[in-house]
Amino acid sequence: MRSxxxxxxxxxWGSFIVSHSRVYRQxxxxxxxxxxxxxYHWYDVLFVLHxxxxxxxxxxxxxxxxxTSKSALTRSIxxxxxxxxxxxxxxNEDKRVQYAMVTAKGHQAxxxxxxxxxxxxxxxxxxxxxxQEAKQLEKILGKLFICDDEKRQKDRGGA
Amino acid sequence: MRSxxxxxxxxxWGSFIVSHSRVYRQxxxxxxxxxxxxxYHWYDVLFVLHxxxxxxxxxxxxxxxxxTSKSALTRSIxxxxxxxxxxxxxxNEDKRVQYAMVTAKGHQAxxxxxxxxxxxxxxxxxxxxxxQEAKQLEKILGKLFICDDEKRQKDRGGA
DNA sequence: CAAGATTGAACTGTCAATCTTT
DNA sequence: AAAGATTGACAGTTCAATCTTG
Numbered sequence: 001m002r003s004x005x006x007x008x009x010x011x012x013w014g015s016f017i018v019s020h021s022r023v024y025r026q027x028x029x030x031x032x033x034x035x036x037x038x039x040y041h042w043y044d045v046l047f048v049l050h051x052x053x054x055x056x057x058x059x060x061x062x063x064x065x066x067x068t069s070k071s072a073l074t075r076s077i078x079x080x081x082x083x084x085x086x087x088x089x090x091x092n093e094d095k096r097v098q099y100a101m102v103t104a105k106g107h108q109a110x111x112x113x114x115x116x117x118x119x120x121x122x123x124x125x126x127x128x129x130x131x132q133e134a135k136q137l138e139k140i141l142g143k144l145f146i147c148d149d150e151k152r153q154k155d156r157g158g159a
Numbered sequence: 160m161r162s163x164x165x166x167x168x169x170x171x172w173g174s175f176i177v178s179h180s181r182v183y184r185q186x187x188x189x190x191x192x193x194x195x196x197x198x199y200h201w202y203d204v205l206f207v208l209h210x211x212x213x214x215x216x217x218x219x220x221x222x223x224x225x226x227t228s229k230s231a232l233t234r235s236i237x238x239x240x241x242x243x244x245x246x247x248x249x250x251n252e253d254k255r256v257q258y259a260m261v262t263a264k265g266h267q268a269x270x271x272x273x274x275x276x277x278x279x280x281x282x283x284x285x286x287x288x289x290x291q292e293a294k295q296l297e298k299i300l301g302k303l304f305i306c307d308d309e310k311r312q313k314d315r316g317g318a
Numbered sequence: 319c320a321a322g323a324t325t326g327a328a329c330t331g332t333c334a335a336t337c338t339t340t
Numbered sequence: 341a342a343a344g345a346t347t348g349a350c351a352g353t354t355c356a357a358t359c360t361t362g
Contacts, residue, residue: 003281004277004281005277005278005280005281005285006285006290006293008288008290008293008294008297009280009281009284009285009288009290009293010277010280010285011293011297012284012285012288012293012294012296012297012300013280013284013285014297015296015297015300015301016179016182016284016296016300017183018226018304019300019301019303019304020175020179020183021226022226022303022304023175023303023304024176024179025226067177067180067181067184118163118164118169119164121164121168121169121172122162122163122164122168124303125168125171125172125175125303126164126165126168126169126171126172128302128303129167129168129171129299129302129303131165131167131168133299133302134165134167134168134170134171135167135171136295136299137171137174137175137296137299137300138167138170138171138173138174140288140292140295140296141171141174141175141178141296142174142178143287143288143292144178144181144182144283144284144287144288145177145178145181145182
């Protein structure tokens with residue numbers, strides 16, 4: 001915890017940026033080009049909603065979970081609703097609130113996309129790491145955002 | 160090296176994605192909002208050009224180094240040239256080739272931005288990692304793209 | 319025809335402004 | 341006035357088509 005950026009940290013930063021851009025793009029592309037799968041961003045939305053209580057979530061909460069702005073989410077949700085993968089539901093207690101809810105079709109899309117997603121993550125990421133390396137990596141990267149999460153922790157056992 | 164994605168690897172992937180999006184955005188924003196600094200993307204271009212031979216590089220090579228498409232780079236370079244930070248230079252031997260070259264003004268912009276960039280990387284990334292962790296991280300992440308780099312290695316000691 | 323680079327059209331994400339509800 | 345969400349204007353990205361040179 002020094003106040004000035006060390007060389008090791010700077011080099012690690014470089015690897016972080018480069019590895020992410022390479023790997024992420026490849027996974028993204030794998031999902032885009034495979035037939036029967038949804039774009040990464042949609043996958044993410046479906047995945048989070050699927051695990052949420054009643055398979056629905058407030059748009060604000062969803063925007064925090066996945067990482068987008070509210071306005072971007074509004075637009076994604078519109079498109080996904082057009083595609084029939086999710087449904088908008090108004091909240092009765094507070095009419096400002098909109099829920100996004102996975103539809104049966106959305107659930108199917110998630111199930112169809114999962115093998116493609118899994119295979120891509122394995123190919124471009126998992127394949128290159130031993131179990132030990134993967135665990136180390138998770139632990140180290142966790143330090144980068146745990147501080148944030150402690151602030152915005154509204155996630156009450158929603159795993 | 161298994162053929163199926165393991166749980167450790169999948170969890171590491173999750174950390175990878177989340178940590179990157181959080182950290183990267185914050186660094187990006189730090190550069191955008193600080194006065195006298197250039198956007199991250201421009202910084203990256205200036206940084207790479209600055210270290211290149213004669214402070215210039217072919218657009219194709221540059222596009223490979225930083226991670227963008229050629230068309231995106233063409234447009235960035237145009238804007239940066241408008242801003243006076245880089246200069247386009249035609250190649251005499253092969254008139255298809257365009258070089259991008261850092262100008263004095265570009266060099267100054269790089270120097271002005273560096274402390275801001277360094278501070279942001281330290282604040283949102285380096286601060287959270289010990290030297291050992293940083294080294295481990297770099298080593299592990301290196302495995303993710305070394306395979307790619309071996310294929311496209313045209314980088315003859317350009318460090 | 320291939321390689322380097324550029325352009326146009328379409329798309330996506332972002333900021334600020336706005337609308338509704340509390 | 342603040343919170344949740346949406347919209348319009350705009351900037352940046354991408355794909356395919358194009359232009360020029362080799």
